[in-house]
Amino acid sequence: MLSPNEKRARAAKFAADWKEAGYERGETQSFYNEFFNIFGKSRRSVASYEEPVKKLGNKQGFIDLFWKGMLLVEQKSAGRSLAAAKDQAFAYFPGLKEIDLPRYILACDFQTFELHDLDKDQSHAFGLQELPEKLKLFAFMDGGEVVALKDEDPVNIEASELMGQLHDALKASGFTGHDLERFLVRLVFCLFADDTGIWERNILTQYIERRTAEDGSDLGPKLAQLFEVLNTNKSKRHTSLDEDLQEFEYINGELFAERLGMPSFNSAMRAKLLEACKFNWSKVSPAIFGSLFQSVMDAEKRRAIGAHYTNEQNILKVIGPLFLDSLKDELKRLKARKDTGRTKALRDYQSKLSKLTFFDPACGCGNFLVITYREIRALETEVILEANKSLDLFERESKVDVDQFFGIELEEFPSLIAEIAMWMMDHMMNVRLLDALGVEPPPRIPLKKSPHIVHADALETDWGTVLSPDNCSYVFGNPPFSGAKQQSDAQRAQVHRIANLGKKKGTLDFVCCWFLKAGAYVNATRKSPGIAFVATNSISQGEQVAELWPLLFSRYNLEIAFAHRTFAWGSEARGKANVHVMIVGLTKAAVQPQEKRLFDYPDIKGDPVENNVKAISPYLFDASSLNNPHIVVAEVNQPLCGQPKVIIGSKPIDGGYLIFKENEANAFRAREPNVEPFLRPYIGGVEYLNGRRRWILALQNASPDQIRRMPEVMQCIENVRKYRLGEIGPKNSKNDEFDPPGISSRSLAKTPTAFHVTVLPTSPFLAIPENSSEAREYLPIGWLEPPIIPSNKLRFASNAELSHFAILTSRLHVAWLRAVGGKIKSDFQYSIGIVYNPFPWPDLDDAKKEKLNKLGQAILDARTAHPQSTLADLYDPDTMPADLRKAHEANDKAVDYLYRTAAFASDRERVEFLLARYEQITAPAFAYAANKPTKRGLR
Numbered sequence: 001m002l003s004p005n006e007k008r009a010r011a012a013k014f015a016a017d018w019k020e021a022g023y024e025r026g027e028t029q030s031f032y033n034e035f036f037n038i039f040g041k042s043r044r045s046v047a048s049y050e051e052p053v054k055k056l057g058n059k060q061g062f063i064d065l066f067w068k069g070m071l072l073v074e075q076k077s078a079g080r081s082l083a084a085a086k087d088q089a090f091a092y093f094p095g096l097k098e099i100d101l102p103r104y105i106l107a108c109d110f111q112t113f114e115l116h117d118l119d120k121d122q123s124h125a126f127g128l129q130e131l132p133e134k135l136k137l138f139a140f141m142d143g144g145e146v147v148a149l150k151d152e153d154p155v156n157i158e159a160s161e162l163m164g165q166l167h168d169a170l171k172a173s174g175f176t177g178h179d180l181e182r183f184l185v186r187l188v189f190c191l192f193a194d195d196t197g198i199w200e201r202n203i204l205t206q207y208i209e210r211r212t213a214e215d216g217s218d219l220g221p222k223l224a225q226l227f228e229v230l231n232t233n234k235s236k237r238h239t240s241l242d243e244d245l246q247e248f249e250y251i252n253g254e255l256f257a258e259r260l261g262m263p264s265f266n267s268a269m270r271a272k273l274l275e276a277c278k279f280n281w282s283k284v285s286p287a288i289f290g291s292l293f294q295s296v297m298d299a300e301k302r303r304a305i306g307a308h309y310t311n312e313q314n315i316l317k318v319i320g321p322l323f324l325d326s327l328k329d330e331l332k333r334l335k336a337r338k339d340t341g342r343t344k345a346l347r348d349y350q351s352k353l354s355k356l357t358f359f360d361p362a363c364g365c366g367n368f369l370v371i372t373y374r375e376i377r378a379l380e381t382e383v384i385l386e387a388n389k390s391l392d393l394f395e396r397e398s399k400v401d402v403d404q405f406f407g408i409e410l411e412e413f414p415s416l417i418a419e420i421a422m423w424m425m426d427h428m429m430n431v432r433l434l435d436a437l438g439v440e441p442p443p444r445i446p447l448k449k450s451p452h453i454v455h456a457d458a459l460e461t462d463w464g465t466v467l468s469p470d471n472c473s474y475v476f477g478n479p480p481f482s483g484a485k486q487q488s489d490a491q492r493a494q495v496h497r498i499a500n501l502g503k504k505k506g507t508l509d510f511v512c513c514w515f516l517k518a519g520a521y522v523n524a525t526r527k528s529p530g531i532a533f534v535a536t537n538s539i540s541q542g543e544q545v546a547e548l549w550p551l552l553f554s555r556y557n558l559e560i561a562f563a564h565r566t567f568a569w570g571s572e573a574r575g576k577a578n579v580h581v582m583i584v585g586l587t588k589a590a591v592q593p594q595e596k597r598l599f600d601y602p603d604i605k606g607d608p609v610e611n612n613v614k615a616i617s618p619y620l621f622d623a624s625s626l627n628n629p630h631i632v633v634a635e636v637n638q639p640l641c642g643q644p645k646v647i648i649g650s651k652p653i654d655g656g657y658l659i660f661k662e663n664e665a666n667a668f669r670a671r672e673p674n675v676e677p678f679l680r681p682y683i684g685g686v687e688y689l690n691g692r693r694r695w696i697l698a699l700q701n702a703s704p705d706q707i708r709r710m711p712e713v714m715q716c717i718e719n720v721r722k723y724r725l726g727e728i729g730p731k732n733s734k735n736d737e738f739d740p741p742g743i744s745s746r747s748l749a750k751t752p753t754a755f756h757v758t759v760l761p762t763s764p765f766l767a768i769p770e771n772s773s774e775a776r777e778y779l780p781i782g783w784l785e786p787p788i789i790p791s792n793k794l795r796f797a798s799n800a801e802l803s804h805f806a807i808l809t810s811r812l813h814v815a816w817l818r819a820v821g822g823k824i825k826s827d828f829q830y831s832i833g834i835v836y837n838p839f840p841w842p843d844l845d846d847a848k849k850e851k852l853n854k855l856g857q858a859i860l861d862a863r864t865a866h867p868q869s870t871l872a873d874l875y876d877p878d879t880m881p882a883d884l885r886k887a888h889e890a891n892d893k894a895v896d897y898l899y900r901t902a903a904f905a906s907d908r909e910r911v912e913f914l915l916a917r918y919e920q921i922t923a924p925a926f927a928y929a930a931n932k933p934t935k936r937g938l939r
Helices: 004-017 024-038 082-091 128-142 157-172 177-196 203-211 219-230 267-277 286-297 299-303 312-336 342-355 367-387 412-437 489-499 512-523 544-555 662-671 673-678 685-690 704-708 711-725 743-748 802-808 811-820 832-836 846-864 882-899 907-930
Strands: 048-054 060-067 071-075 104-108 112-117 122-127 358-360 405-409 452-455 474-477 530-536 558-569 579-588 596-600 609-613 659-661 679-683 694-697 765-769 771-773 782-784 794-797 822-824 827-829
Touching (some): 004 024, 024 048, 082 104, 112 128, 122 128, 157 177, 157 267, 177 203, 219 267, 286 412, 312 367, 312 474, 312 530, 312 596, 367 405, 367 412, 405 412, 474 512, 512 544, 512 579, 530 558, 659 662, 662 673, 662 679, 765 802, 802 846, 802 882, 811 832, 811 882, 811 907
Parallel strands (some): 405 452, 474 530, 558 596
Antiparallel strands (some): 048 060, 104 112, 112 122, 530 579, 558 579
8 A cells, every 4th residue: 555645645636637638538537547556556456437327217327437336436627517517417326236336436637526426425626736635534555544634614714713602701701802803913923824734733732731730820911921922033032031932933022012002811711712723724725714703703703604705716816817827828829839939938937926916995894905926826836836947947936025015904913913814824835846846945934025915995095105006016916895776975975076977977886986986096107907896787887887997998908808708706604695797807098908798698607608708798798799899778858769758657755645555545445435436556666566556645636625634634634744754654665666855856755645756647558567587587667557557666558569668578688688678686776868779770661560460469469378477487498388488588589680691599689689779879969979069169
C-alpha cells in the first residue's frame, strides 16, 4: 500500500495533468486509469468501462465505469450538470443484481467531483485541484472506510457557532462595541495561525491551557500580553519574557498595535475559548471568512448563516470576463511559446501581475478581493512553476501582494475582517507555492504589507483618495441593492446628488450610485480601468433604463463590454438568499473590445450560454442590428403608432372606506337598502385574474339629498375625509394597498365623495392587469363592461378592437413587456408610458385586421369553453388547456408574420427586432429634438 505522502504527490500531479480536460467520450478512460493509479491500484483488476445494463422500460444503458458492489461512475463533459449525472446513475439500479449494487456513486465532469456514500447518506463535492486534500474520501480504494472530512460545508457552521457563543458570552459580560469587534478579529487570526503554520502549531492552545487559571480570572490580561508580544519584534522582546510567549512570531505593528480594553473571563468563557482553540481552523476558507464571522456579531444573522454570502462561482462571473479570462489566455499563449524569449516573457507576465490594482468600493467582508487575490496568486504560481521547468533559474518568490487590493466599507467590523481574510489567503497561497515547488519560499511574517481597506461611506468618499484612478486597473464588486421606494431619505438624497438629477425626482435604485461614481472615477484618467458590478435586474428594465444609461453612455463615455443577463444570485449556505440579479461590465468607449460577451440563462438557476456580439443594449440584448446600440425606450404620454389610448382605472384614495368585499357589501346593503344604485363592482388586477369581486361606493351621480338620507353612507364619507386629512388610518391596517395620505390627498378632503382618479366606463372596455406573474407565457387580458368600475390596478382602453387584443396578448408583445417593463417583486408591471405607448405596432390594413379579429375571437372562444376556470387557472403554464394554447400559438404565428416573414427563433430575437423597429419609428423625432431651433440657433 502506498504511503499517504506518495498518494498526495500522485494526486497533485493528476490534478495538474488534467486541469484542462473536459471531453467525456474522448478522455474518460485515460482519466480513470490514472485516477486509480493514484492509489497504486490497477483499474482493470476491479472495474470495467461501458458496463451494459437494462434500465426501466427495457431500455439499454451503459455505465461509464463500474466496480461491482463498490463504485459506479457517471462521467460528464466539463460544465455539464452533475445533478443529472447522479440521476442517470440511479436509473441504472433497477437493472443491477442486488449483490452488485454500489455503495458509492461518483458524478464527475473532470473538474468537479461529487461523491455520494449511499450507506451513510452523505455527499461530498469538491474541485479537481482539491483532490490531494480529499483523498480520505476515497479510503475504499484501499479497502478502508471513508472518512467524512470536517467542514465540508464551505460556510463552516461549526466555526461560526463557536465564535458566536463566545461573542454572546463576552457581550453579556458587558464587553461590547469596537473593543469586542477588534478583539474577535485578532482572536480569529490567532486561531487560524495556530493551525496553519504561521507560528508553531497549537502553541496558542497550549499557552491558554498551561498559563491561565481555570476560573478564567487572568485570561484577559494574558491575552493582552500576548497581543503586545505579537506586536513586538523578537529582537526587542524582554529576555525575561515567559518562554511560551517567546515562541510566538512577530506579526506586525498594525493588526495588534491598538491598545484595547480587555474582557473579564470566567471559567465558562475560558472553556468556550479553549473549545474554539481545539477546532481545526485550517479548514476555514478565507474566501468565506468575512461573511462567516460578520454573522457572529448578530444573532439574527447567525440563524441564517451565510444567507448573503456571495459564492465563488458568482464572483468568478464578475472577475472572469473583466480580467481573469484574458490573463489566463495570455498565460496559455506564453506557455505554448518555444522561442528563446519565452522565459523573459514569463518574467514580464509575473511583473505585470504584480502591478495590477483591484478596487472594490463596496467590499463588505472582502469576498471579491479575497477570491481575486487567490486567482492572481494562482496564475503567478503557475508562471513560477512553468519557468522553473527550463534551465534558466527563475525567481521563486511571489511578487503579487495584498497591497495591490483596495476597498471601501461602510461598517467597521466587516472592514476589519476583510483585512484579516486577505492575510489569511496570502498565507494559504504561500503554502500552496511551497507545496508546488517543494521548497519553502521566503516567509511573509512579519506582515510588511496590508490591503487598503477604508472604513467610510463610499458615496461620500472621493474614490481617488483611496486609489488614484491613474493607478487603478479594475473596479468591481457587489454594491448594496435598494429600490427607489425602499430607500431612506438619506439614500434618496445621495442618489439624487450623484446622478445630478436637478429638479427631477427620478426612480433610480441605490446601486446606480456605484455605476455613476465609477463612471466619473474612470473618466478622470487617461487610462482605462475596467468596471463590473452586480446589480438588480431593474436597472435594465422599466423607466430606470432611460434615466441611468444615457448618463453612463454620454456623460462618462462608457460602453457595455460584457453582461450576464438575469440569473439567480445564490449563496453557498443554508438559508440562502436567492435574488435575481445581472452583471454588467463597462469600459471606456475608446478601448471597447470589438466583440462583446453576452451571457444568457435559458434556466435562470442554471449555467449560462455565452454569445459574442458586436454591441450590447442597456436591456442586455444583442444590439448589433441597431444603428444606435445605446437606444433606450423612453416614457411617452401618447401612443407612438396611433393605437387606442390606454389609461389607469379609478383610484379613490379612500383608505378602503368606500371599498367592500362581497360579504361586507351584502351586510352594507342590509343596513342601507337605498345604497344599491351606488354600489358598483370594483375590479382590479387580482380580482380580474382570480374571478373575485369587490364593490365600491361610487357617489358621483348621487344628489346631496340622496346621500343625506343614507346615514351609513354619510359615515363612510366622514371616514374618507378623516383618512385624507391623516386623522385616521386605513380601514384594514394590514392592507398595504393604501399609501399614507400626502399633500394631494389632504386637498381632496374637501370633496370626500370624489375619487382622486375617476373612471366610470359607459361601454365595454379592454382590461389589462397592471401586474402579472412572470411564470405566465401570455398576458391575460380581455373585456369587461359596465357597471364594473376598473381600479387603478387595471389599465383599460374603451375603444379597442379584437385586432388590438390579438397583438397585445401575443407572445411578441409579452416579450417586449418582459424586456422593457419593470417588475414588482417578480411580477411584470405593465406600464402605459414605457410598455404600451412606445410599443412599435405593425402596419395593418383591413385584411390583416380581419385576420387578427378572427384569431383574437378564437382565443376568447377557447376561454369560454372552460367557464369554471379563472384567468389565473387558464394561464397557469401547468394547467393551460390545449385548445387555448393552440389558439394562442396560431395568433403568435400570425402576429410574428406581420413584422417579418422569417420566423423568430426566440423571444430574445423578437425583442432585438422590436428595438430596431422602435429605433426606426423614433429616430426622426429624436433627431428633431436634438436639433430643435433655439433662440441662439441650432443646438
